[in-house]
Amino acid sequence: GPARLYSEEDPLVILSGGSLKPTVTNSSTAWLVQFYSSWCGHCIQYSSTWKALAQDVRDWQDAVGIAVLDCAQEGNFDICKEFSIKFYPTFKYFRAHSPPSDKGTIYRADREIQSIRQLIINVLQNHTKLERPQHCPPLEPYSAAELLPLLGQMSDHYTAIIVEEPDSFVGREVILDLLQFSGVQVRRALSSDRSLLDTLDISVFPSIYLLHPNGTHAHVEKRLRFFFSSLLRTLPGVWHRSSSAASQTVALQDSQTSQPWKDFDRSKVYTADLESALHYMLRVELATHSTLQGEELKVFRDFVTLVSKLYPGGDPVVKLMETLSDWLLSLPLQQIPYQAVLDLVNNKMRISGVFLGAELRWVGCQGSRPGLRGYPCSLWTLFHVLTVQHDATPTSLDNTEGEAAPVLQVMRRYIRTFFGCEECGRHFETAAASSLEQVKNRDQQILWLWNQHNRVNTRLSGALSDDPLFPKAPWPSPALCPSCHEEKNGVHLWNQNQVLGFLRHHYGASNLSPRYSLRAAAVKGAERKPEEQPEPRPGHPALRGKPEEVPEHGGRGVWVLGLGFNSVDMSLCVVLYACSCLFLMLLFFFFKLRSRRWKRRHHLHV
Numbered sequence: 001g002p003a004r005l006y007s008e009e010d011p012l013v014i015l016s017g018g019s020l021k022p023t024v025t026n027s028s029t030a031w032l033v034q035f036y037s038s039w040c041g042h043c044i045q046y047s048s049t050w051k052a053l054a055q056d057v058r059d060w061q062d063a064v065g066i067a068v069l070d071c072a073q074e075g076n077f078d079i080c081k082e083f084s085i086k087f088y089p090t091f092k093y094f095r096a097h098s099p100p101s102d103k104g105t106i107y108r109a110d111r112e113i114q115s116i117r118q119l120i121i122n123v124l125q126n127h128t129k130l131e132r133p134q135h136c137p138p139l140e141p142y143s144a145a146e147l148l149p150l151l152g153q154m155s156d157h158y159t160a161i162i163v164e165e166p167d168s169f170v171g172r173e174v175i176l177d178l179l180q181f182s183g184v185q186v187r188r189a190l191s192s193d194r195s196l197l198d199t200l201d202i203s204v205f206p207s208i209y210l211l212h213p214n215g216t217h218a219h220v221e222k223r224l225r226f227f228f229s230s231l232l233r234t235l236p237g238v239w240h241r242s243s244s245a246a247s248q249t250v251a252l253q254d255s256q257t258s259q260p261w262k263d264f265d266r267s268k269v270y271t272a273d274l275e276s277a278l279h280y281m282l283r284v285e286l287a288t289h290s291t292l293q294g295e296e297l298k299v300f301r302d303f304v305t306l307v308s309k310l311y312p313g314g315d316p317v318v319k320l321m322e323t324l325s326d327w328l329l330s331l332p333l334q335q336i337p338y339q340a341v342l343d344l345v346n347n348k349m350r351i352s353g354v355f356l357g358a359e360l361r362w363v364g365c366q367g368s369r370p371g372l373r374g375y376p377c378s379l380w381t382l383f384h385v386l387t388v389q390h391d392a393t394p395t396s397l398d399n400t401e402g403e404a405a406p407v408l409q410v411m412r413r414y415i416r417t418f419f420g421c422e423e424c425g426r427h428f429e430t431a432a433a434s435s436l437e438q439v440k441n442r443d444q445q446i447l448w449l450w451n452q453h454n455r456v457n458t459r460l461s462g463a464l465s466d467d468p469l470f471p472k473a474p475w476p477s478p479a480l481c482p483s484c485h486e487e488k489n490g491v492h493l494w495n496q497n498q499v500l501g502f503l504r505h506h507y508g509a510s511n512l513s514p515r516y517s518l519r520a521a522a523v524k525g526a527e528r529k530p531e532e533q534p535e536p537r538p539g540h541p542a543l544r545g546k547p548e549e550v551p552e553h554g555g556r557g558v559w560v561l562g563l564g565f566n567s568v569d570m571s572l573c574v575v576l577y578a579c580s581c582l583f584l585m586l587l588f589f590f591f592k593l594r595s596r597r598w599k600r601r602h603h604l605h606v
């Protein structure tokens with residue numbers, strides 16, 4: 001059959017002969033449907049724009065849905081005839097609540113995303129009150145008389161007033177961008193409304209005037225649709241409607257009954273998250289494999305070696321990973337029991353300076369209730385840190401390299417082999433198989449992972465796993481990195497150079513916070529408060545200082561054929577070795593002397 005231009009992965013609805021009418025007839029939302037043919041060159045060219053449009057207006061779906069129907073599929077021949085599709089692509093708009101007789105209105109929509117978006121807004125605004133999609137708020141401007149009484153009033157939600165020029169679409173776009181979010185209402189007003197401008201003291205357009213639930217208000221000038229939408233979505237107490245108010249309440253209750261909330265700074269990365277990730281990987285995820293052999297053993301060995309060479313979060317973990325890596329590399333065995341790995345991870349041989357906390361202590365990855373965030377969040381974080389660290393210390397993988405993106409390759413194999421979420425692994429593998437070979441250097445390695453992570457976030461926005469306190473949104477937000485965001489022809493663009501610079505800083509060694517980490521207290525054996533722990537030493541492990549000595553553990557040790565020796569054992573070995581050498585030498589001289597004497601006596605007799 002004809003090639004498929006759209007897949008279930010795309011943020012649009014794929015219609016067929018059987019589903020078109022039930023979808024668009026008497027629907028609570030309007031629909032913009034592209035009737036295309038998969039053999040038509042223009043349709044093929046245009047498919048990427050249509051997907052980008054669907055992505056761009058994804059949050060408008062309660063007002064208008066974006067769909068496609070392939071007229072080249074045999075099962076769709078009749079419906080395309082019935083809807084009088086003569087040329088491809090044909091774009092038809094179906095109003096909300098339209099009757100079965102409605103065959104849609106044709107619009108020219110094969111143009112830039114911004115103009116299609118504006119077309120949709122114009123059509124939506126021209127709906128009569130009865131036709132308006134159920135969840136679409138009024139798009140008309142409000143007057144000063146309607147808005148000014150809201151100033152200083154307490155409320156259970158934010159009100160954002162966007163003041164703009166009459167021909168601007170930003171206000172209506174932001175209203176639709178926030179359709180799926182609760183806790184905030186967006187209104188637009190016009191720059192021609194003098195009394196409003198004078199009272200709010202606004203002279204730059206578009207601007208946003210934000211009324212807080214507690215009655216205070218503030219003026220924010222950011223001017224771009226993406227900035228406004230992103231700012232409003234990330235306000236505390238604003239959440240995606242699919243994660244309902246009930247789940248919010250439960251979340252907050254749960255967070256009070258479970259782990260105490262840890263204050264943290266979103267602009268930092270916490271070693272406690274990285275250590276918790278490694279703890280979970282080595283002591284929980286790996287434990288489901290009672291023995292490691294063949295490909296699994298190789299994947300595990302590569303992962304351990306990678307972490308030992310790049311981990312910037314502290315010596316005790318690096319020493320553990322180095323010891324583990326040396327042990328795995330020196331083993332002549334094809335198969336090792338998991339228990340042997342666990343013994344080493346738990347430092348049964350009490351090698352000094354080796355330590356990995358055995359507790360999940362999420363900080364930047366804590367969720368508003370158990371079950372949200374945690375491990376997968378920390379896994380992303382760990383690999384972002386490793387891509388950035390590989391860039392900061394390019395020679396660290398000199399002996400192991402051979403692939404253009406070694407960190408991503410190891411991550412890909414780890415996810416495929418060990419990551420407990422099978423579906424996540426499948427998605428990640430598909431993405432890696434289709435684009436990883438285009439990654440040619442360390443910068444691209446950092447950006448590939450960032451981009452892939454954002455794609456996953458976009459797909460999961462509003463899903464059950466979306467934590468209402470940490471809604472999934474393109475990252476970094478304008479608040480974290482304003483210069484990462486640009487807009488061209490009304491479409492949001494990433495400034496990739498700025499993003500790269502931001503990622504290097506954010507996931508760099510100097511931005512790691514040891515606050516809440518378990519390690520220092522354990523290595524020192526002292527009751528030092530986590531807040532007092534020293535910053536981890538940045539940079540490549542080779543550049544780090546001597547490990548801290550812990551006398552009661554008996555000094556540094558080594559692993560030979562699965563047996564661990566501490567430094568007391570090692571000293572005894574050396575002393576015994578020296579004694580036996582001395583003893584052998586004495587024996588040698590003793591017998592030499594005797595044989596000389598014997599020869600001399602024998603010679604005299606003869």
Ligand SMILES: Cc1cc2nc3c(=O)[nH]c(=O)nc-3n(C[C@H](O)[C@H](O)[C@H](O)COP(=O)(O)OP(=O)(O)OC[C@H]3O[C@@H](n4cnc5c(N)ncnc54)[C@H](O)[C@@H]3O)c2cc1C
Nearest residue numbers: 373376377379380423424427428450453454456465470475
């Ligand atoms: C490889 C992989 C694939 C996954 N696939 C799926 C899947 O298919 N389906 C599914 O339901 N879940 C999947 N997950 C889990 C999902 O991505 C989230 O990790 C999980 O839902 C927790 O989300 P979170 O809100 O903690 O933020 P996460 O998305 O886990 O992000 C963690 C932290 O990383 C930072 N961050 C966010 N975005 C970026 C970015 N683009 N670049 C750099 N840093 C960023 C932020 O500080 C954020 O707090 C996957 C996880 C992994 C590791």
